[in-house]
Amino acid sequence: MFNTVLHQLADPGNVGMILRAHAAFGGNRLILTGNEKPFTLNKKFRNTSRSMYKHIPIDEFATFADFKEQYASQNAHIIGIEITEEAINLPEFSFPENSFLVLGSERFGLPDEVIEQCDSIVKIPHYGQVGSMNVAMAASIAMYECTRGKQGIKPVYNRMYNFKSK
Amino acid sequence: MFNTVLHQLADPGNVGMILRAHAAFGGNRLILTGNEKPFTLNKKFRNTSRSMYKHIPIDEFATFADFKEQYASQNAHIIGIEITEEAINLPEFSFPENSFLVLGSERFGLPDEVIEQCDSIVKIPHYGQVGSMNVAMAASIAMYECTRGKQGIKPVYNRMYNFKSK
Secondary structure: OEEEEEOOOHHHHHHHHHHHHHHHHOOOOEEEOOOOOOOOOHHHHHHHHOHHHHHOEEEEEEEHHHHHHHHHHHOEEEEEEOOOOOEHHHHHOOOOOOOEEOEEEOOOOHHHOOOOOOOOOEEEEEEOOOOOOOOOHHHHHHHHHHHHHOOOOOEEEEOOOOOOOO | OEEEEEEOOOOOHHHHHHHHHHOOOOOOOOOEOOOOOOOOHHHHHHHHOOOOOOOOOOEEEEEEHHHHHHHHHOOOEEEEEEEOOOOOHHHHOOOOEEEEEEOOOOOEEEHHHHHHHHEEEEEEOOOOOOOOOOHHHHHHHHHHHHOOOOOOOOOOOOOOOOOOOO
């Protein structure tokens, strides 16, 4: 079971899409950190999440350190998704049982002080001449890789078509 | 080298995000099929694509059959991303050299007549109680899996941060 942590995300549409994928991949909690004002569950968020906020517990912390303190005792493994020199290549990373996938803001990614607080940093390999990706797509790729190798869990296919809105 | 085919996508924001990921993963052509009116490269598309339309060739065909006819002689392997009973589980699928990843509209996914024209159908495993995903995220996961195992290609990390907009 994984959890998703979003640090200083600004676009409710991105948060909504991430929550939708988080639910599809069987994620546990969604955690929001570092926003100046509490995150608003506005219409754009509700629509892009396909109302998944009704099914997934959402926690919010003023700072990333507050989140860490809360979960430190629970064997949490905190994994930043970011491009750094030392980051592990995503296909080569084995996600521990209680993984927290951490993604940073649309404009700045993960700041250094958050990277320093992570247990591992993982990067998504790009092969193009221009390597840039929407944060929601990076999040969904990390969730896919985090769950793809899970033994003993049976994928669910029959409840809804893949891309249907309603 | 893969190509991406979008059948009847309605939201320019989704097409833009997909083009951005397509470029990041080193995709060749972006192909649009089945739209009643030619797709407009409007502001939302240009912004969400991060101007990648300047770097990636975009083709448009009135029907999926027109696209197939054009590419039939080029050893194209056409792979529909959709949930069907016979679809192959994405982690178990080996992408051939000249793959065309085909994704369907936000509301209806891939229609039967397109599925019948594909060489393979592949599905993304979900583990949640509610299995639904934005088409752009499904596309990016397919691109990731299509490129992750490529031998002899070196990933590119140093050009731009992961999620930066500019």
